[in-house]
Amino acid sequence: MLHIYCPYCEEMREEEEFNPAGQAHIERPLQPEELSDEQWARYLFFRKNPRGLHHEMWVHAHGCRKYFNITRNTVTYQIMETYKMGLQPNITASKEG
Amino acid sequence: MSNLIQVESPLHHAQLDQLIGQSQSGGIIFHEAALFGHLNLRGNADDDAFLTGVQEVLDVALPTTACSSAKSESAQIMWLAPDEWLIVVASGSEYDVEEKLRATLKGHFAVSDISGAQTLIELSGMNVIDLMKKSTGYDLHLDSFPIGKVVGTTFAKAGAHILRLSEDKFQLVIRRSFSDYVWLWIQQSSKEYGLSIV
Numbered sequence: 638m639l640h641i642y643c644p645y646c647e648e649m650r651e652e653e654e655f656n657p658a659g660q661a662h663i664e665r666p667l668q669p670e671e672l673s674d675e676q677w678a679r680y681l682f683f684r685k686n687p688r689g690l691h692h693e694m695w696v697h698a699h700g701c702r703k704y705f706n707i708t709r710n711t712v713t714y715q716i717m718e719t720y721k722m723g724l725q726p727n728i729t730a731s732k733e734g
Numbered sequence: 735m736s737n738l739i740q741v742e743s744p745l746h747h748a749q750l751d752q753l754i755g756q757s758q759s760g761g762i763i764f765h766e767a768a769l770f771g772h773l774n775l776r777g778n779a780d781d782d783a784f785l786t787g788v789q790e791v792l793d794v795a796l797p798t799t800a801c802s803s804a805k806s807e808s809a810q811i812m813w814l815a816p817d818e819w820l821i822v823v824a825s826g827s828e829y830d831v832e833e834k835l836r837a838t839l840k841g842h843f844a845v846s847d848i849s850g851a852q853t854l855i856e857l858s859g860m861n862v863i864d865l866m867k868k869s870t871g872y873d874l875h876l877d878s879f880p881i882g883k884v885v886g887t888t889f890a891k892a893g894a895h896i897l898r899l900s901e902d903k904f905q906l907v908i909r910r911s912f913s914d915y916v917w918l919w920i921q922q923s924s925k926e927y928g929l930s931i932v
């Protein structure tokens with residue numbers, strides 16, 4: 638069972654309280670009508686599936702019901718950091734080398 | 735209020751009033767704080783006008799620290815999220831309080847009467863910690879769960895907001911649709927301690 642720090646409740650909580658919500662930092666194109674079908678499909682359907690560091694959204698479903706971000710290692714399940722919506726990660730794959 | 739309207743708590747069918755006093759020796763003491771007014775308030779905790787407005791109406795400062803609560807003579811407030819609170823007021827006063835909040839607050843806020851969506855139960859007794867340990871993964875030690883703290887977590891896998899009222903007394907906010915399940919769970923899991931209804 639994962640122990641996850643909710644940046645809004647400001648404490649560690651049991652995994653049972655959370656739900657994963659997919660890849661983080663996906664921005665909706667500001668002018669969707671100017672995109673090609675391929676660009677639009679990429680935005681809608683294409684997701685990263687890295688081996689190693691990944692930035693994901695999770696939601697504290699049974700707690701504050703807020704979405705936030707997690708940097709997680711997909712191999713070891715280790716959670717490197719959690720951070721509020723709108724913020725950028727401190728730990729990235731490029732920084733890790 | 736019209737006498738034609740009959741309000742029923744989600745645990746009405748359990749006929750708790752007829753169970754009161756049947757067992758005196760239970761290690762678990764159960765009480766439904768039925769039919770209180772529940773108001774959900776959304777707003778910006780960084781907006782001073784919002785905070786003063788709420789304080790003016792409820793006679794107590796809005797708890798803005800994560801997982802905290804506050805109480806005045808007329809209202810109990812629970813922090814739900816950085817921009818969301820639950821306000822519990824006496825049965826029948828929820829419309830008045832809602833109107834006052836609407837009249838006082840300006841700008842971007844929301845207040846919704848959700849009295850029918852959930853109910854309050856209180857658990858106490860000498861075995862209440864044992865029962866809580868079976869029911870929630872949250873650390874019940876007083877260092878992690880002091881009196882007055884409110885946590886949104888799971889209770890027997892159902893969502894609940896748990897407020898610690900004293901060392902051995904907890905108040906749970908549970909959803910209407912889960913209340914029968916939670917009531918059954920409490921009856922079953924308190925079998926080894928005995929259950930008293932008050």
Ligand SMILES: [Zn+2]
Pocket residue numbers: 643644645646647697700701702703
């Ligand atoms: Zn939270």
